[in-house]
Amino acid sequence: MDNKYETIIGLEVHTQLDTKSKIFCSCSTEFGSEPNTNTCPVCLGLPGTLPVLNKKAVDYLIITGLALNCEIAFYSKFDRKNYFYPDLPKAYQISQFDLPLAKNGYIRVETEEGIHRIGITRIHLEEDAGKLIHEGSIDQSSGSLVDYNRTGVPLAEIVSEPDIRTPEQAREYLNYLKKTLEYLKVSDCNMEEGSLRCDANISLRLHGNKKFGTKVELKNMNSFKAIEKALAYEQKRQRKMLENDKKIVQETRTWDENKSKTISMRGKEEANDYRYFPEPDLVPLEIDEKWKKDIEERLPELPAVKRKRFIDEYNLPEYDADVITDSRDLADLFESSVSEYKDAKVVSNWIMGEFLRLINEEKTAIEDTKITGQLLAKMLKMIDQDIISSKIAKTVFEEMFYTGKDPEEIVKEKGLKQISDQGELESLVEKIIDENPSVIDDIKNGKDKAVGYLVGQVMKETKGKANPQMVNKMFKEKIK
Amino acid sequence: MKLYKCSLTELKNMIEEKRVKLQDIHESISYRTAHTDPIIKAYVNKNETYNIDELDQNNYKDTYLKGLPIAIKDNISIEEIKTTCSSKMLEEYVPPYNATVVEKIKEAGGIITGKTNMDEYAMGSSTENSAFFPTVNPWGKNRVPGGSSGGSAAAVAAGMVPVSLGSDTGGSIRQPASFCGVVGLKPTYGAVSRYGLVAFASSLDQIGPLARNVEDIALMMNVITGRDEKDSTCVNRDYPDFTEYLKNDVKDMKIGIPDQYFDIEFDQEVRESVLNAVEKFKKAGAKIERVSLTGAEYALAAYYIIATAEASSNLARYDGVRYGLRAEGADNLKKMFTETRQQGFGEEVKRRIMLGTYVLSSGYYDDFYLKAQKVRTLIKNDFDQLFTDYDLILSPTTPTTAFKIGEKRDPLKMYAADIFTVPVNIAGIPAISVPCGFDQKGLPIGLQLMGAHFKEEKLIQAAFSLEKILDLDIKYPALK
Numbered sequence: 001m002d003n004k005y006e007t008i009i010g011l012e013v014h015t016q017l018d019t020k021s022k023i024f025c026s027c028s029t030e031f032g033s034e035p036n037t038n039t040c041p042v043c044l045g046l047p048g049t050l051p052v053l054n055k056k057a058v059d060y061l062i063i064t065g066l067a068l069n070c071e072i073a074f075y076s077k078f079d080r081k082n083y084f085y086p087d088l089p090k091a092y093q094i095s096q097f098d099l100p101l102a103k104n105g106y107i108r109v110e111t112e113e114g115i116h117r118i119g120i121t122r123i124h125l126e127e128d129a130g131k132l133i134h135e136g137s138i139d140q141s142s143g144s145l146v147d148y149n150r151t152g153v154p155l156a157e158i159v160s161e162p163d164i165r166t167p168e169q170a171r172e173y174l175n176y177l178k179k180t181l182e183y184l185k186v187s188d189c190n191m192e193e194g195s196l197r198c199d200a201n202i203s204l205r206l207h208g209n210k211k212f213g214t215k216v217e218l219k220n221m222n223s224f225k226a227i228e229k230a231l232a233y234e235q236k237r238q239r240k241m242l243e244n245d246k247k248i249v250q251e252t253r254t255w256d257e258n259k260s261k262t263i264s265m266r267g268k269e270e271a272n273d274y275r276y277f278p279e280p281d282l283v284p285l286e287i288d289e290k291w292k293k294d295i296e297e298r299l300p301e302l303p304a305v306k307r308k309r310f311i312d313e314y315n316l317p318e319y320d321a322d323v324i325t326d327s328r329d330l331a332d333l334f335e336s337s338v339s340e341y342k343d344a345k346v347v348s349n350w351i352m353g354e355f356l357r358l359i360n361e362e363k364t365a366i367e368d369t370k371i372t373g374q375l376l377a378k379m380l381k382m383i384d385q386d387i388i389s390s391k392i393a394k395t396v397f398e399e400m401f402y403t404g405k406d407p408e409e410i411v412k413e414k415g416l417k418q419i420s421d422q423g424e425l426e427s428l429v430e431k432i433i434d435e436n437p438s439v440i441d442d443i444k445n446g447k448d449k450a451v452g453y454l455v456g457q458v459m460k461e462t463k464g465k466a467n468p469q470m471v472n473k474m475f476k477e478k479i480k
Numbered sequence: 481m482k483l484y485k486c487s488l489t490e491l492k493n494m495i496e497e498k499r500v501k502l503q504d505i506h507e508s509i510s511y512r513t514a515h516t517d518p519i520i521k522a523y524v525n526k527n528e529t530y531n532i533d534e535l536d537q538n539n540y541k542d543t544y545l546k547g548l549p550i551a552i553k554d555n556i557s558i559e560e561i562k563t564t565c566s567s568k569m570l571e572e573y574v575p576p577y578n579a580t581v582v583e584k585i586k587e588a589g590g591i592i593t594g595k596t597n598m599d600e601y602a603m604g605s606s607t608e609n610s611a612f613f614p615t616v617n618p619w620g621k622n623r624v625p626g627g628s629s630g631g632s633a634a635a636v637a638a639g640m641v642p643v644s645l646g647s648d649t650g651g652s653i654r655q656p657a658s659f660c661g662v663v664g665l666k667p668t669y670g671a672v673s674r675y676g677l678v679a680f681a682s683s684l685d686q687i688g689p690l691a692r693n694v695e696d697i698a699l700m701m702n703v704i705t706g707r708d709e710k711d712s713t714c715v716n717r718d719y720p721d722f723t724e725y726l727k728n729d730v731k732d733m734k735i736g737i738p739d740q741y742f743d744i745e746f747d748q749e750v751r752e753s754v755l756n757a758v759e760k761f762k763k764a765g766a767k768i769e770r771v772s773l774t775g776a777e778y779a780l781a782a783y784y785i786i787a788t789a790e791a792s793s794n795l796a797r798y799d800g801v802r803y804g805l806r807a808e809g810a811d812n813l814k815k816m817f818t819e820t821r822q823q824g825f826g827e828e829v830k831r832r833i834m835l836g837t838y839v840l841s842s843g844y845y846d847d848f849y850l851k852a853q854k855v856r857t858l859i860k861n862d863f864d865q866l867f868t869d870y871d872l873i874l875s876p877t878t879p880t881t882a883f884k885i886g887e888k889r890d891p892l893k894m895y896a897a898d899i900f901t902v903p904v905n906i907a908g909i910p911a912i913s914v915p916c917g918f919d920q921k922g923l924p925i926g927l928q929l930m931g932a933h934f935k936e937e938k939l940i941q942a943a944f945s946l947e948k949i950l951d952l953d954i955k956y957p958a959l960k
Contacts, residue, residue, distance in 0.1 A: 041575070041576060041577045044802065045797050045802075046557075046575060046576070046577070046803070047557065047563065047565070047570070047573070047575070047678040047679070047797070048555075048556070048557040048563075048575070048579060048674075048675065048676040048677050048678045048679065049577075049675070049676075050674065050675050050710060050711050050712065050713075051712070052709065052710060052711075052712055053712065080793050082792075082793050082796060082840075084796065084799060084817055086799070086801045086813065089797060089801075089802060090796070090797045091793075091796030091797045091799060092793050092796060144813075146801065273841055273842050275792075275793070275837065275840035275841060275842070275845075276840075277789060277790075277793070277840055277845070277849060280681075280682035280683035280713075280790055281679075281682050281712065281713065282712050282713075283712050283713060
């Protein structure tokens with residue numbers, strides 16, 4: 001990318017808040033239910049029904065605001081955003097217009113170019129709309145069906161300042177948001193299920209210019225990768241146009257994943273006039289100091305802080321700290337284990353190795369596994385006490401992973417205890433020596449490495465239970 | 481004595497004293513309705529879900545309303561009974577849920593006789609805007625009953641039911657009460673739950689009772705007031721037993737007469753009748769003083785901006801997607817929306833939707849909606865200020881007595897009929913209309929008493945006193 005133009009990007013992220021019930025009624029927010037089963041007169045907008053605010057959604061928004069360094073408004077209100085669409089049962093969305101619940105925040109993201117501060121203009125609370133369903137494709141379908149299960153699921157809309165300068169920064173910003181929201185346990189940020197959606201505004205201007213160029217809004221990007229790709233494409237497209245003295249038109253463009261390009265959707269003139277006005281069915285939202293404080297106290301340690309602390313406190317390599325703090329559940333597993341087993345690097349190795357391998361194999365969520373930090377610590381101590389070998393430990397770990405059983409019990413049940421009995425091992429060692437005269441000769445002729453083969457034979461005989469250090473020592477003593 | 485002529489209170493006492501059978505009451509009411517309603521046309525739909533022969537008064541023994549009949553305006557949702565709002569749009573709409581007031585009436589042992597006619601979506605002052613048929617004023621065959629709760633007022637006036645519920649957004653209970661010679665109370669905004677009341681203008685709408693005397697109004701207020709978790713704008717407070725304020729005593733009550741209201745040009749007979757009542761109040765010991773209050777014309781202007789703005793949003797949901805009318809033959813979405821709304825809504829409803837859409841449009845919002853809200857605050861403050869010195873404010877309910885069917889073709893003239901009632905909704909205060917005489921044509925004249933927020937008991941006490949002092953011989957209108 002040449003340096004003539006500076007790219008200006010702002011992102012609007014919609015994320016579903018993971019409350020049990022909807023924002024204005026008591027219907028379930030569960031994803032994947034039979035169409036239109038999680039509905040009631042209120043979320044269907046039947047004549048005469050009224051919204052009642054779910055306090056939990058407010059709590060979730062406040063904690064998100066605090067985590068993203070926002071000011072929490074002591075006084076905010078809801079407004080109606082009016083437009084017609086079949087997935088919007090009231091023909092208006094209850095949202096927040098001029099007085100959002102949170103504003104003026106920021107985050108810091110790191111890319112190869114260094115650390116970059118990105119401002120957060122505002123975060124507001126609103127309700128989600130339903131979903132249109134078409135048989136086959138839109139063009140071929142004879143009609144549209146609507147599923148209102150999603151209608152009224154609480155959404156936080158997080159609007160960034162136009163502080164983002166590259167598609168990479170945009171991706172890192174989104175990663176940061178996603179990780180933070182997951183840490184807060186307010187959203188599962190699943191783009192495939194639509195619980196996180198992102199629109200982008202992008203414009204170019206000559207370096208040094210104060211005035212922004214004409215912006216283009218990008219929609220319909222279904223992954224962080226798609227967002228990065230769409231932004232890169234748009235950056236290139238706009239630059240080319242400017243270089244050829246062509247005017248950028250203010251418009252909304254949609255990302256076509258298959259063709260890997262953006263396509264014009266609608267111009268500025270076709271933009272809706274939403275006719276916002278204060279929602280008369282809800283009273284203004286007042287957050288007192290106590291409410292805010294209560295939530296502040298629940299604010300967990302955030303990923304960046306945790307990462308630094310893990311490096312400082314546990315001496316973890318940066319790579320390990322990155323992996324372990326990628327999820328709050330993983331970090332919690334690590335810390336609860338380290339509190340009982342002091343060698344942090346060993347714990348980290350087991351979590352990054354065996355644990356994540358099983359997680360990936362089973363495609364389960366970390367919080368759904370049965371392993372606890374206590375169990376892992378106990379198992380590691382058993383290795384140190386020569387009760388099991390590291391190799392056997394893998395079997396024990398797997399069993400713990402699936403059953404959550406105590407490692408001692410697993411070892412006992414499966415007879416996995418290490419054989420450290422001098423006599424028992426000696427007779428095995430002698431048996432192997434007798435069976436392998438040629439190997440013994442090799443060793444005597446200086447091929448020390450061949451001892452490993454003999455140890456392996458003993459391990460095979462004992463199904464891995466022999467204490468390998470003892471066996472090794474015995475061979476060396478006997479074949480002198 | 482004909483049972484249909486008895487008040488709710490009389491019937492209640494008679495049942496409690498076992499002087500009458502519940503079935504006989506319903507028979508009498510039903511007989512009266514069968515003979516009267518074909519002329520008056522007060523009902524849009526009768527409740528067919530109950531059978532008089534099967535009524536067992538023992539089932540109502542421990543209830544407050546003892547199984548007595550109540551009519552309900554057709555914009556209040558009742559499960560399994562059509563709720564049409566007198567609109568083609570909802571002609572076949574059967575709601576799956578009960579409004580909170582309906583639940584309260586059922587719990588109190590009231591039996592709903594049917595749904596009463598109204599101006600479409602409560603927009604109008606004559607019930608001529610009903611999409612089905614106009615209702616006739618029992619006091620004059622060629623006269624309108626007022627509106628929008630014209631059916632509720634006419635049914636009570638004609639002896640088809642002792643009490644009814646209406647809704648009042650700008651005078652829709654008080655004005656028809658005045659035209660039909662009955663009592664109508666608009667409670668404080670937030671005193672009665674709006675859940676299940678099909679919204680016209682959410683920040684102004686309130687449900688309230690109509691009856692042939694103040695006593696019955698007090699009884700109904702005991703049933704319908706109170707907090708509702710389904711309505712966030714419904715205030716959490718305790719209400720007195722309103723029947724305890726049925727005292728003929730206005731001694732030391734301070735009543736203000738606003739100069740600005742009496743400066744308006746209005747019917748001479750109405751003026752004389754109201755001033756006569758003022759003299760009677762004075763004689764009974766009330767302190768009457770002239771006061772200054774923001775001109776009602778400002779309230780009227782603000783009202784037609786706020787009410788239409790909210791209506792344009794509230795009525796946007798009738799798009800043919802989920803319930804109600806759907807235009808046939810539309811081959812695309814936009815056509816389905818526009819044709820449905822073209823066919824489903826009447827002229828007045830369309831006029832107000834257009835007005836409301838206009839005043840909320842970008843570029844006009846500040847000049848209209850925002851300014852109207854400021855006027856609203858001023859009017860509210862003005863009333864609040866007066867109520868620190870005065871118990872009540874008195875005015876006519878309407879500038880004229882009932883006008884002729886088809887007489888008012890100019891919508892602005894129709895809107896002006898609300899001049900005395902609208903400021904009350906703008907301020908959110910309670911007001912009652914009580915008959916205070918007749919004009920030379922024999923048409924009833926109504927007097928309006930306005931009170932401070934949640935001071936309904938004062939209205940009831942003063943209105944009860946006036947009723948006793950005037951001792952009007954309100955005969956049943958001669959129905960031919």
